[in-house]
Amino acid sequence: MIKELIVVEGKSDTAAVKRAVDADTIETGGSAVDRRVIAKIALAAERRGVIILTDPDHAGERIRKIVSSKVPGCKHAFIPEEEATLKGDIGVENASPEAIRHALKHVHTSFEGAPVLIGxxxxxxxxxxxxxxxxxxxxxxxxxxxxxxxxxxxxxxxxxxxxxxxxxxxxxxxxxxxxxxx
Structure with missing residues (x-):
């Protein structure tokens, strides 16, 4: 079981994650992340930690930015676009269990005020x-x-x-x- 809660966009993403790993998810319900969802994510971050796994598209990036700006210390997992695309549709729900497991094994933690190492x-x-x-x-x-x-x-x-x-x-x-x- 993955300790952290995984933030995904919707029910289909939750189903895909659960096919790949034993984990709990929080669904944002789309790119308009409301304050109640942010409050849940903040509590999860405090108690268990959070990994953001959103679609590799503009809406997914928007959600990632909103959540990470309001809830510091989130970890980030990324699935490459070509591994999350099926018949022109981009999303976590289209990724294979292997791609999801790979993304979750290679999470990154953001560091506020991190020194610039690459200019x-x-x-x-x-x-x-x-x-x-x-x-x-x-x-x-x-x-x-x-x-x-x-x-x-x-x-x-x-x-x-x-x-x-x-x-x-x-x-x-x-x-x-x-x-x-x-």
């Missing part, structure tokens, strides 16, 4: 910003590091927030280069 100049040198294939490279990097896809500014913040080291960043960039990602 914008590092992102530029690695082709993560101002590069013809920067979006594809960020997608591959997010998948390699298990931090999800984001734009350049969010990537900079996320690398600091999750305490990604220069060594981890460098290894992921080398993996992208060897994999032939532009």
């Amino acid at each position: 914008m100049d590092d992102l530029l040198a690695a082709g993560m910003i101002v590069h013809p294939h920067a979006a594809q490279r960020r997608m591959a990097l997010g998948n390699a590091l298990g931090i999800g896809y984001c734009n350049g500014k969010q990537l900079y913040k996320r690398l600091a927030m999750f305490g990604i080291t220069p060594e981890e960043f460098g290894a992921a960039v080398r993996q992208i280069e060897q994999g032939g990602q532009s």
Whole structure:
């Protein structure tokens, strides 16, 4: 059994998580997360801890930001978009049990006020910003590091927030280069 409660968007996500692992979930009911749901998540964070596992799309990112801004100390699990897509529909409910287990094994904890270990100049040198294939490279990097896809500014913040080291960043960039990602 996973100790932490897993924050998901809806009933289908809960069913998918329960097929993959023995865990309790809290459903946000969509991207308009109301104060009662936030109160439940805050209590869960205090008592057992919380892992946010939302869809790898805009709405999922919005929920992740809302919850983590109101409930500090949340852990984050990410499923790559290609592992959560079925017939054009993106969501946790479409992910295989293996993909969900992998995401939950590789959670990241956000650190408020974390020191910046990887700067914008590092992102530029690695082709993560101002590069013809920067979006594809960020997608591959997010998948390699298990931090999800984001734009350049969010990537900079996320690398600091999750305490990604220069060594981890460098290894992921080398993996992208060897994999032939532009």
